[in-house]
Amino acid sequence: MNYQNILVETHDHVGLIILNRPDVLNALSDDLMDELGDAVDKFEADDSIGALVVTGNDKAFAAGADIKRMKDSGYMDVYMGNFIGRNWERISTCRKPVIAAVAGYALGGGCELAMMCDFIIAADSAQFGQPEIKLGVIPGAGGTQRLTRFVGKSKAMEMCLTGRMMNADEAERSGLVSRIVPADDLLEDAMKTAKKIAALSKPSVMMAKTAVNRAYETTLTEGVRFERTIFQSLFATDDKNEGMTAFIEKRKPDWNHR
Numbered sequence: 001m002n003y004q005n006i007l008v009e010t011h012d013h014v015g016l017i018i019l020n021r022p023d024v025l026n027a028l029s030d031d032l033m034d035e036l037g038d039a040v041d042k043f044e045a046d047d048s049i050g051a052l053v054v055t056g057n058d059k060a061f062a063a064g065a066d067i068k069r070m071k072d073s074g075y076m077d078v079y080m081g082n083f084i085g086r087n088w089e090r091i092s093t094c095r096k097p098v099i100a101a102v103a104g105y106a107l108g109g110g111c112e113l114a115m116m117c118d119f120i121i122a123a124d125s126a127q128f129g130q131p132e133i134k135l136g137v138i139p140g141a142g143g144t145q146r147l148t149r150f151v152g153k154s155k156a157m158e159m160c161l162t163g164r165m166m167n168a169d170e171a172e173r174s175g176l177v178s179r180i181v182p183a184d185d186l187l188e189d190a191m192k193t194a195k196k197i198a199a200l201s202k203p204s205v206m207m208a209k210t211a212v213n214r215a216y217e218t219t220l221t222e223g224v225r226f227e228r229t230i231f232q233s234l235f236a237t238d239d240k241n242e243g244m245t246a247f248i249e250k251r252k253p254d255w256n257h258r
């Protein structure tokens with residue numbers, strides 16, 4: 001696929017996807033989402049890639065779904081075309097870790113896209129919001145559900161009902177982002193973090209991601225049982241033997257990802 005709306009780079013086992021519609025604050029068009037899904041497919045299939053980073057530019061991660069392209073759509077257009085369901089959620093099914101590096105606006109679908117990633121590193125300039133209510137609609141890519149799980153009912157309800165934005169400090173306090181870095185350091189920091197993950201044993205990284213995600217989908221008892229099974233299964237891997245032997249021999253592990 002020839003990308004018109006994103007830029008894709010590879011750095012030391014990390015796949016970097018840069019949303020690239022700067023004239024419209026990276027508004028998420030259907031074409032952009034198709035390209036994003038294609039890039040995720042390719043990075044996921046590439047054995048040399050251990051983690052992904054998704055970012056935008058200084059002014060916007062993404063200001064939401066493309067309002068100009070949605071304006072003339074009716075119910076049957078979005079229902080029969082499976083708008084959002086068709087191509088927006090690919091990133092949330094990626095088996096490799098995905099970090100969202102957010103500077104500037106992450107609004108509407110932009111906030112939802114960031115929340116589909118495994119964690120968000122925010123620049124001090126970041127602003128998060130679900131302003132769809134001001135357009136006569138509601139969040140449509142998981143905002144009412146994921147934001148509520150991240151920040152709790154009260155803040156999520158206020159944001160979805162009023163469109164109020166949350167700055168980086170509030171987002172960190174509320175658990176929406178893992179940490180804040182100066183805007184100038186955002187990409188470097190996110191890439192460094194992704195490289196650290198990509199240098200670990202792939203099966204244990206993928207299983208850790210699966211286990212943490214399970215916490216959002218099941219009870220505590222079931223989740224802990226699931227974690228125990230995964231933990232025990234990792235004792236069947238070469239990398240468990242290598243990791244523990246390397247620790248005892250005071251050397252760096254040499255993973256074979258098996």
Ligand code: CAA
Binds near residue numbers: 109
């Ligand atoms: N869709 C299409 N174009 C957008 C856009 C969007 N979501 N957000 C910004 N743009 C465009 C603007 O129309 C403008 O284009 P023109 O120069 O052609 O007029 C350009 O980007 C720059 O934007 P502004 O001039 O508005 O920039 P600003 O700095 O004054 O304001 C902003 C920035 C507060 C983010 C404002 O652009 C804004 O409110 N954007 C819309 C945010 C929004 O409502 N997002 C939700 C979309 S619906 C959705 O996402 C549904 C879902 O859940 C999936």
